[in-house]
Amino acid sequence: MKVRMFQWGLMLAAVLLFSGCSTFMKSDSDGSGDGASVSESGDASTSGASRGGSWQGNPLDNPDSPLYTKVIYFDFDISDIRQESIPTLRAHADYLLSNAGASITVEGHCDERGSREYNIGLGERRATAIKRFMEAEGVSSSQINTISYGEERPADPGHGEAAWAMNRRGILVY
Amino acid sequence: MKNFKSKLFNSCFVFLLLLLPVLSAAKPGLVIEITEGAEGALPIAVVPFKWTGSPAQQPQHNVGSIISNDLKRSGLFNPLEANKMLTRPSTGDEVDFRDWRTVAVENIVVGQVQPNGSGGYLVRFQLFDVYRGEQITGFSVPTTARHLRSTAHQIADIIYETLTGVSGAFNTRIAYVTSVNRGEKKNIALQIADADGYGPETIVESSEPIMSPAWSPDGKKLAYVSFENSKPSIFVQEVYTGRRVKVSSFKGINGAPAWSPDGRYLAMTLSKGGNPDIYVMNVNTRKLRQLTSHWGIDTEPAWSPDGKSIVFTSDRPGKPQIYRVAVTGGKAERLTFEGSYNARASYSPDGKNLVMVTRVNGHYRIGTLDLQNMRLNVLTNGSLDESPSFAPNGGMVIYATTTGGRAELSAVSFDGRVRQRLALQSGDVREPVWSPYTK
Numbered sequence: 001m002k003v004r005m006f007q008w009g010l011m012l013a014a015v016l017l018f019s020g021c022s023t024f025m026k027s028d029s030d031g032s033g034d035g036a037s038v039s040e041s042g043d044a045s046t047s048g049a050s051r052g053g054s055w056q057g058n059p060l061d062n063p064d065s066p067l068y069t070k071v072i073y074f075d076f077d078i079s080d081i082r083q084e085s086i087p088t089l090r091a092h093a094d095y096l097l098s099n100a101g102a103s104i105t106v107e108g109h110c111d112e113r114g115s116r117e118y119n120i121g122l123g124e125r126r127a128t129a130i131k132r133f134m135e136a137e138g139v140s141s142s143q144i145n146t147i148s149y150g151e152e153r154p155a156d157p158g159h160g161e162a163a164w165a166m167n168r169r170g171i172l173v174y
Numbered sequence: 175m176k177n178f179k180s181k182l183f184n185s186c187f188v189f190l191l192l193l194l195p196v197l198s199a200a201k202p203g204l205v206i207e208i209t210e211g212a213e214g215a216l217p218i219a220v221v222p223f224k225w226t227g228s229p230a231q232q233p234q235h236n237v238g239s240i241i242s243n244d245l246k247r248s249g250l251f252n253p254l255e256a257n258k259m260l261t262r263p264s265t266g267d268e269v270d271f272r273d274w275r276t277v278a279v280e281n282i283v284v285g286q287v288q289p290n291g292s293g294g295y296l297v298r299f300q301l302f303d304v305y306r307g308e309q310i311t312g313f314s315v316p317t318t319a320r321h322l323r324s325t326a327h328q329i330a331d332i333i334y335e336t337l338t339g340v341s342g343a344f345n346t347r348i349a350y351v352t353s354v355n356r357g358e359k360k361n362i363a364l365q366i367a368d369a370d371g372y373g374p375e376t377i378v379e380s381s382e383p384i385m386s387p388a389w390s391p392d393g394k395k396l397a398y399v400s401f402e403n404s405k406p407s408i409f410v411q412e413v414y415t416g417r418r419v420k421v422s423s424f425k426g427i428n429g430a431p432a433w434s435p436d437g438r439y440l441a442m443t444l445s446k447g448g449n450p451d452i453y454v455m456n457v458n459t460r461k462l463r464q465l466t467s468h469w470g471i472d473t474e475p476a477w478s479p480d481g482k483s484i485v486f487t488s489d490r491p492g493k494p495q496i497y498r499v500a501v502t503g504g505k506a507e508r509l510t511f512e513g514s515y516n517a518r519a520s521y522s523p524d525g526k527n528l529v530m531v532t533r534v535n536g537h538y539r540i541g542t543l544d545l546q547n548m549r550l551n552v553l554t555n556g557s558l559d560e561s562p563s564f565a566p567n568g569g570m571v572i573y574a575t576t577t578g579g580r581a582e583l584s585a586v587s588f589d590g591r592v593r594q595r596l597a598l599q600s601g602d603v604r605e606p607v608w609s610p611y612t613k
Binding site (some may be wrong): 077112113114115116117118120121122124125128146147148149150152153158159 | 383385386401404405406426427429430443445449450471473474487489493494515517518531533538558560561576579605
């Protein structure tokens, strides 16, 4: 569990770094959405593929793309989207805009505190907040489903602040 | 006596006999332990019941021990431990009241279990007032191996009611949700056990969440939420046949089912209108009526015992609080003003109190609200206490708690003086709901 938390932390840090550069975001989200290939494309004629390699697969699976981040976190008993999550959500919104056939289910989750059915309501509010953000970015509502799992599916089974922070989340499932 | 007979003969005998080998192998799944006892509990002695048949055919359970444990768990009685009894009488004639005055018990229960036909038993018991040296009550009850524990609980109910004037709730059951790791996945199950934790049976299981079990008023059905097929739906399942129907599967939330006292309606939370509101569904016709309409989260409805109003959780003031609305609709009235978090209220059987989750200094605890003077009384001292449910006699509240990182159940007497814990041998157990009296 610790390892996974560390990984999420790294990912979050990566997103924060990327988010500082909006032009990068834009260039990333049009076309293939492959940020790595932009810098590598000039070397295509030289011998040997570069070690970093341009990403050939689905941009959603590219660890270097902001699209790779599919989990965003929330504050306690709050469904407002944090400032730091906006670049990630914009990248996904752009992806959905340019891939009209793609659709997502947004899962809303809560930490374990408080009553379970109220948390189902809170989880839905979080999922809906993400959906509304995407719609404001121009994404068609038909591309976005929501479901709330409340506190029923914690990412971290612990019972302290660290676990709770990991569990208050929205997940974008393609 | 008539009561006993009708209960026993209502059951399908052949079916039960077929089940016997399976049941005799069943082990208690929930471990019950009394963690806080009450001072001033009534001293009583329940002598282990004597088996009059051949040793080889001795029943698996001692009726006297079951009764003694029931009375102890209620918090109102302090039964004498068997190893402190000077003698072990099994009939009134054998009781020497001086022995029992010496150990300062006020009442004594003695009894026998006799073989009665094939697979049957006859249980006799007598309750005495030690100081007067008089019998207060006594019955002779025919039963079967399958029903022996149930018979013991019924006797405990008689003793409890005779001595306290309040109906006992020992011959009832609890439903709860368990979650056990099975490899990468979780195995979530809705189980039912006797109120003393014995004989758990799974009635539905899934790798997806199961939530919010609710007993129908006749104790024969459970409504619950299941996320099977990756969406929440409300099901109603017959407890004894396993037959079930999906009653609600709208877009969005289908949650928090609550039966009306007459069993004809289910109140529930639906978000098909855009955000969670309370609806009332006629269970037979499936016709829906929207009861609340507010941009806030309205959820966790519960009916008043007279069926006239519904309490629910709403965060319309910013944080969740308890509101009450007439079943016919109209303006909702806020009931809780103390504390910044009050949720999941339900009524005591007499309708005079609500039990709910309340936040105290960042801790989530179980509290009761007296509806006459609107005073909030905090019953528990955990940090993550939730899902309170009254016993049908109003004497105890069962709830979910977390101890040492594990989710378990706890029961507390209504006055907060007696507490017991019910833990699963492995895994988590949560969302307990006490059954009504089974009719």
